[in-house]
Amino acid sequence: MNYPKSIQQAIEALRIFPGVGAKSAERYVLALLDLSDSKREQFIADLHGLNHVRQCKVCGNYCEGEICEICKDENRDGSTICVVASAKDLLAIENAGFFNGRYHVLNGVLSSSKGIYPQDLNLDALFERIHQGNIQEVVLATPLTMDGEMTAMYIDRKLNDSKILVTRIARGLPMGGQIDYADMTTLKQAFSGRKKVDHDE
Ligand SMILES: [Zn+2]
Known part of the structure; x- marks a missing residue:
């Protein structure tokens, strides 16, 4: 039965x-x-x-049209792009209310153990954006995990030859470095404590 x-x-x-x-x-x-x-x-x-629901053609954020509200918003600082692993992380940063630049959603992070490679992420669109636009700073806000660090390092290396300032959010996030679980104050501190990525590391 x-x-x-x-x-x-x-x-x-x-x-x-x-x-x-x-x-x-x-x-x-x-x-x-x-x-x-x-x-x-x-x-x-x-x-x-x-x-x-679609993914924004510019940044990869969720939206209901072609382009998301953040990319459409002319009051935002288009010279700074904050790179995040997921739309969930974008929302956490956005709701903390201190960042007025734009975002780029990768749809994951690189992971050799899970077999996630650069071509699996929304990376080409990121580099295209960076090379086309008037970008001055790229803030790497991928999670502070091994895979997140590896992803940040990969992006930084790709931008090595450009004149763009590449920064990494500071440590101090909760265990595992998950952005979406961090409280607003911690997120804000991680952002204001961001450092230029040191290529000799
Ligand atoms: Zn967008």
């Missing part, structure tokens, strides 16, 4: 989430079935809305 096919399929669909096994997925689907028809329809419509 098993659930009708549509329930089985919904359970299977929910298992794409990290940490969601068969039991949890089953619980979620049954909870959805417990909702009133209108609430369930609203839930499904909300998820459907994700189909409108």
Whole structure:
């Protein structure tokens, strides 16, 4: 005896989430079935809305049009680009409210153990932006983890010959150096304590 096919399929669909096994997925689907028809329809419509989400053609941030609100905003300092691993990190920095430059989202960090190489990240667009635009400073705000450091070093090396100031956010972030978990004060300190990347390191 098993659930009708549509329930089985919904359970299977929910298992794409990290940490969601068969039991949890089953619980979620049954909870959805417990909702009133209108609430369930609203839930499904909300998820459907994700189909409108795109990545900004300039910076890789999530947006609903071609270009994100930050890239469109003419009041922001276009001469500074803050490079982050994810849109989640961008949001953490943005919500801390001290940075008025623009961003570039890499969609991950380089990782030899996970087999993530430069071509897998949003790097070409970054270098293109840097070489085309009037960029004076690139702030490397990738996580302060081994992979994050490796990614920062890679970008810095690529910009070695340019006249652009390349800085790295300071240490002092919580263990693992995750940007999205840092509180606003810590993030602000990490930014204001950023240092020019030392090529001899
Ligand atoms: Zn953008």
